[in-house]
Amino acid sequence: MAERKGLDAFEGCALPAALETMGERWSFMILRACFSGIVYFEDFQCALGIARNILSNRLGKLVTRGILTREPVANDKRRVAYGLTEKGKALMPVMIALRQWGERWEPVQPARRILADSRDRQPVREVRLQAADGRLLDYQDLCWIEAPAAADDEPDCTAAPLRAMGAAR
Amino acid sequence: MAERKGLDAFEGCALPAALETMGERWSFMILRACFSGIVYFEDFQCALGIARNILSNRLGKLVTRGILTREPVANDKRRVAYGLTEKGKALMPVMIALRQWGERWEPVQPARRILADSRDRQPVREVRLQAADGRLLDYQDLCWIEAPAAADDEPDCTAAPLRAMGAAR
Numbered sequence: 001m002a003e004r005k006g007l008d009a010f011e012g013c014a015l016p017a018a019l020e021t022m023g024e025r026w027s028f029m030i031l032r033a034c035f036s037g038i039v040y041f042e043d044f045q046c047a048l049g050i051a052r053n054i055l056s057n058r059l060g061k062l063v064t065r066g067i068l069t070r071e072p073v074a075n076d077k078r079r080v081a082y083g084l085t086e087k088g089k090a091l092m093p094v095m096i097a098l099r100q101w102g103e104r105w106e107p108v109q110p111a112r113r114i115l116a117d118s119r120d121r122q123p124v125r126e127v128r129l130q131a132a133d134g135r136l137l138d139y140q141d142l143c144w145i146e147a148p149a150a151a152d153d154e155p156d157c158t159a160a161p162l163r164a165m166g167a168a169r
Numbered sequence: 170m171a172e173r174k175g176l177d178a179f180e181g182c183a184l185p186a187a188l189e190t191m192g193e194r195w196s197f198m199i200l201r202a203c204f205s206g207i208v209y210f211e212d213f214q215c216a217l218g219i220a221r222n223i224l225s226n227r228l229g230k231l232v233t234r235g236i237l238t239r240e241p242v243a244n245d246k247r248r249v250a251y252g253l254t255e256k257g258k259a260l261m262p263v264m265i266a267l268r269q270w271g272e273r274w275e276p277v278q279p280a281r282r283i284l285a286d287s288r289d290r291q292p293v294r295e296v297r298l299q300a301a302d303g304r305l306l307d308y309q310d311l312c313w314i315e316a317p318a319a320a321d322d323e324p325d326c327t328a329a330p331l332r333a334m335g336a337a338r
Contacts, residue, residue: 019271021275098187101263111181124299
């Protein structure tokens with residue numbers, strides 16, 4: 001039963017796949033550096049204080065995973081510049097949500113740089129979960145529902161409260 | 170200059186602190202299991218397929234970091250149940266944003282379980298960055314602004330486009 005519960009919990013969940021790419025500290029730190037405009041190996045190394053071999057490994061992994069591009073510099077073919085792909089840029093909400101969580105829950109200094117809307121220079125909103133109609137949702141407002149295709153084999157789990165998902169089996 | 174750029178990029182950023190706790194694959198996988206209602210060590214092990222010593226280490230770390238509670242079970246003092254603290258529940262938007270990113274960008278099966286609003290059972294919205302007035306913001310709409318306290322020592326960086334942050338120095 002516990003095993004079944006485990007299968008239920010993760011089958012068809014994209015989180016493990018996402019974590020294959022982003023499930024380690026340096027991936028997000030490198031992403032954060034990219035978001036700050038860092039493009040060269042040496043600058044990543046200075047910004048992150050990371051060993052060259054580890055940085056090289058992580059950058060290569062992010063290029064392989066389609067998060068970063070690696071292009072020779074126009075006026076100096078021996079140098080390469082790293083840049084974010086659309087897939088990489090799409091991680092912005094994840095990174096900002098994690099940063100905001102850290103600001104709220106970890107003992108840190110106030111941020112010197114704040115992410116803002118370039119149109120009005122106002123800080124972006126706190127990243128929150130929202131209902132289809134836009135209402136803000138907290139943990140207790142959420143439930144798991146079966147995807148339509150799988151609904152028929154587990155009708156009893158439809159709209160089970162989060163806390164009860166395991167016990168419900 | 171590269172070093173200064175690095176300092177600029179990370180000074181006062183809460184991301185490193187957040188990654189101290191959540192910057193590794195198992196932390197999010199354990200969190201995902203908690204969100205599915207798993208509370209017992211054996212069930213985490215079944216759900217995650219993780220070695221007992223590693224699971225024990227990660228659970229202990231999450232308890233120490235204030236993400237999980239560890240309480241003896243009322244009717245069986247030898248067992249303990251793990252549960253999410255408010256700090257842990259506050260990671261929901263991060264986890265869902267990462268999962269949605271995986272669904273969009275990684276080759277995965279459609280999810281069997283979808284997170285929904287318990288009031289109307291409609292799936293939650295895609296997690297997006299929003300302006301103060303609620304407009305959805307994409308990568309190109311964003312800029313870093315100096316926090317008021319630090320604005321005076323780097324006026325030239327105010328509202329610098331993301332891509333130009335590094336080059337702007």
